[in-house]
Amino acid sequence: MARALVTGGCGFVGRHLIKRLLTEGLDVVCVDQLVEGTGARHPDLWQRFPGSRFTFFEEDCRTFFLRPAERFDYVFHLAALVGGRVTLEARTLDVAEDLAVDTELWKWAARAKPGCVVFFSSSAAYPVSLQTVANHRLLSEDMISFEAAIGVPDLSYGWAKLTGEYLMKLYVERYGHRAVAYRPFSGYGEDQDLAYPFPAICRRLLNERGAPEVFVWGSGRQCRDFIHIDDCVDFIWQTKELLPDGASLNLSTGLATSFMELAETIARQIGWNPVVNGLCDRPEGVFYRCGDTALQRSYGLAPRVSLEEGIARMLNHLRMEQEQYDIAI
Ligand SMILES: NC(=O)C1=CN([C@@H]2O[C@H](COP(=O)(O)OP(=O)(O)OC[C@H]3O[C@@H](n4cnc5c(N)ncnc54)[C@H](OP(=O)(O)O)[C@@H]3O)[C@@H](O)[C@H]2O)C=CC1
Numbered sequence: 001m002a003r004a005l006v007t008g009g010c011g012f013v014g015r016h017l018i019k020r021l022l023t024e025g026l027d028v029v030c031v032d033q034l035v036e037g038t039g040a041r042h043p044d045l046w047q048r049f050p051g052s053r054f055t056f057f058e059e060d061c062r063t064f065f066l067r068p069a070e071r072f073d074y075v076f077h078l079a080a081l082v083g084g085r086v087t088l089e090a091r092t093l094d095v096a097e098d099l100a101v102d103t104e105l106w107k108w109a110a111r112a113k114p115g116c117v118v119f120f121s122s123s124a125a126y127p128v129s130l131q132t133v134a135n136h137r138l139l140s141e142d143m144i145s146f147e148a149a150i151g152v153p154d155l156s157y158g159w160a161k162l163t164g165e166y167l168m169k170l171y172v173e174r175y176g177h178r179a180v181a182y183r184p185f186s187g188y189g190e191d192q193d194l195a196y197p198f199p200a201i202c203r204r205l206l207n208e209r210g211a212p213e214v215f216v217w218g219s220g221r222q223c224r225d226f227i228h229i230d231d232c233v234d235f236i237w238q239t240k241e242l243l244p245d246g247a248s249l250n251l252s253t254g255l256a257t258s259f260m261e262l263a264e265t266i267a268r269q270i271g272w273n274p275v276v277n278g279l280c281d282r283p284e285g286v287f288y289r290c291g292d293t294a295l296q297r298s299y300g301l302a303p304r305v306s307l308e309e310g311i312a313r314m315l316n317h318l319r320m321e322q323e324q325y326d327i328a329i
């Protein structure tokens, strides 16, 4: 039976990925330091998953990397300090610790020789100069090349992801082992932490239903490429064996949605039409971050969860949570 190590497996992406790995019959070892208040959840559920072999280490993955090397067919490296825009902008030096974590990953992989390292990079690795009001376009995988001049990524977080991909290239070239990377755009899903815009705006609009005016952060004209977590996990599952060694693939839909449009669509589903305005004292980040999908399409990938369906799922989930809360008090 194939064995997978998932670092950062108690986080948002990790929870969904582990469910898929267990469903597909893999043995899973999860390492997560489970810091309180970060949205990470204890993996009790997986220990009870029917027929699964699941092991949990509650520790920093760098501590795990010091243990005697074991055989893994896959390593999904998700461990990173992320936490949404406020964290990325306010805790730049803390986030830079991701550089140290990724360095230890690649050094460990050189010793442990797993079958394949799947590195979670980010669309934040793309040059911010291609994401401005005056100069933006769909971001395609070849816009990051370590053979040509390289642009400036988004904050210390983007530098860590870009450097992580560079270390992957060195690892593949130097040791001839297999590794691939994914660059998620704005992944979202029902159980995502409220530090992220999709659940935060849905929750706020549910609470403010009927108000004549609602707000989103920044100008509200900035755009993101929202991709449901089910599609992210599916794309990874379908391509992890197909990508060439050292390749990176976007996880994106190719559809740009401004935050004003997002809030208007959410409000319509809730059942009213408020005026949506920006909040200029809140962080906006880059203006336009959306991913080209040509390479994904060449692997036969197409997202299955539309934005409308993703909103409906999120609203149902938040309403159910609210009902459970109301019953509990
Ligand atoms: N969600 C998205 O749309 C995107 C995600 N990504 C990348 O995908 C990966 C997963 O993201 P996501 O699930 O959203 O983020 P989360 O913050 O939800 O999950 C990351 C997990 O990593 C854990 N972690 C952090 N540092 C360490 C460490 N040194 N050792 C062990 N565990 C650690 C965190 O634990 P704790 O919080 O308890 O410290 C957390 O549970 C990240 O690498 C992220 O950069 C990239 C682009 C977009």
Ligand SMILES: C[C@H]1O[C@H](OP(=O)(O)OP(=O)(O)OC[C@H]2O[C@@H](n3cnc4c(=O)[nH]c(N)nc43)[C@H](O)[C@@H]2O)[C@@H](O)[C@@H](O)C1=O
Residues within 6 Å of the ligand: 082, 083, 084, 085, 086, 122, 123, 124, 184, 185, 186, 194, 195, 196, 197, 200, 201, 215, 216, 217, 218, 222, 224, 259, 282, 283, 284, 285, 286
């Ligand atoms: C790919 C990359 O993607 C992400 O980077 P990000 O997009 O900069 O950060 P974010 O997901 O926190 O979205 C922030 C955007 O959302 C706008 N926004 C509007 N209204 C609300 C709002 O009400 N709440 C919040 N939190 N944000 C709002 C806000 O103004 C800003 O424009 C990271 O998740 C990172 O993990 C990553 O790897």
